[in-house]
Amino acid sequence: MQPILEIRGLTKTYKGGFTALRGVDLSINKGEIFALLGPNGAGKTTLIGAVCGLVRPTSGTIHAFGEDMGKHWRRLRARVGLVPQELATDMFEPVLRSVNHSRGLFGLAPNPALIEEILRALSLWEKRDAQIRTLSGGMKRRVLIAKALAHEPELLFLDEPTAGVDVELRRDMWKQIALLRERGTTVILTTHYIEEAEEMADRVGVIRGGEILMVDEKAAMMERLGRTEALITLASPLTELPEALSAYPVSLIEDGRVLCYRGGGGEGSSSGTAEVAELTKALTRAGIDYTAIDIHESSLEDIFVNLLEGPEMQGAVA
Ligand SMILES: Nc1ncnc2c1ncn2[C@@H]1O[C@H](COP(=O)(O)OP(=O)(O)OP(=O)(O)O)[C@@H](O)[C@H]1O
Ligand SMILES: [Mg+2]
Structure with a gap:
């Protein structure tokens, strides 16, 4: 089956000369949950940014849904959802208006029933008229998720969706993500909570220093390296x-x-x-x-720590 996302030779050197991605190759299958694990500064957000049009790649290609994103960006981007790591959003907007606006941005007709369903699922419906700035950190993060779901993306990026979220809410979010998968959405998430990858992911990729060290089925990785x-x-x-x-x-x-x-x-x-x-x-x-x-x-966490500690792994590409 053709991958839903195919990244080849992706390199990013930022202005100032820092190279954050070094020839990344990555294929994502339709319908899977893929977890990208890596320490701070590994290049996870840069990689996601390159796919979502926030970072201009220095070289390499990105195909989504079988088409070149560089050539059909506007059309393809509408099918991709992003929950960003940073909480930069329209803080003075009420929740409901902000989420509706996200849908409209991609040229879709309003769908109040869908938006209500999303807000209820994220326990935000009661807060729909509250300005985003008045919500707690965890709720703000849920607003970002609602905004990313509002335009019914087929491919959803979650950049540390549960950072700073309490354990109970984290489990609620995992349920949400599992539901999305049941509906056929492909999910790529980054996380520092390895438990999260262990719980949710079908496949796991490990990135360090802008290079993918290893990509494998989670179960196979745990068996092989456990x-x-x-x-x-x-x-x-x-x-x-x-x-x-x-x-x-x-x-x-x-x-x-x-x-x-x-x-x-x-x-x-x-x-x-x-x-x-x-x-x-x-x-x-x-x-x-x-x-x-x-x-x-050993858990996925032990494996991950061992992988990152082993300097011999550097440069070894799966
Ligand atoms: N706009 C920028 N200009 C210059 N360097 C940048 C820029 N954005 C990111 N970098 C650098 O690129 C590297 C990768 O950053 P990136 O944000 O992709 O890492 P990350 O894996 O998402 O880390 P974290 O887990 O902390 O979110 C870092 O060294 C960072 O300092
Ligand atoms: Mg990041």
Whole structure:
């Protein structure tokens, strides 16, 4: 299937000479939720800005819906929604008028029923006549989301949609985004809350220093790069590792009282939990008693941190 968005060789050097994007290639499939993860200054907002016409690319191409955005910008941009990271909006406007205005900007006929539905879903209907500046930070962010949804975009960018939003509201927003996906909207979001990517995304891309380090299905990424750690508390301490355990990735810690296993992950390797099960059998066979096992699977967060810490990953493109 043709991707809904295809970015090739995208480079951005800002005036003053700073290069924020270095030859980014990225394909987004129709209907997916794609999470772009990266530290501050990685180039996430610049990348989104290039697609949404806020940043002029230095080189490279962007095709959306199968057409060149550079050539058919106005027509294609109307099919793209953006929830910006920054809260720059018409602060003195009442909520309802501002959201209606966003729809009108793209030349669409008014649709009061749709706007009401959007505002109700975001718990903003009661506040529809309030000036945006009088709302709390989290509510302002929801107004930005309502504005981006008002023109029924097929491709929606959410640049840190839940930054500064409390946990409960964040979960509400996730539900909203899941609903959009059910309706066929393609969603690209950036986030610093890796839990958010873990919860929502079909695929994850990691960006650092203007380069995409890796793109993969979330589940595959977690399986391939995930690790299992097991801490096995021994009934009596060991002074050295017995020969029977030499085949396992284990070490003794806490003065020989705890056996630490770190394994799993990596292409083609057996799963960590299965290996821990084998390990416990080997312990029993060797006559080593244990009193507790604490097993932990790495999260997307662990993977992400490891990826960013590993300098050897720099420049490696998936
Ligand atoms: N208008 C600009 N002029 C010059 N440099 C810029 C401009 N906008 C962004 N940059 C630089 O480009 C780099 C990437 O910025 P960008 O905002 O895309 O990062 P980001 O990944 O969105 O970061 P964050 O997670 O903090 O939002 C940064 O080093 C930033 O200082
Ligand atoms: Mg940003």
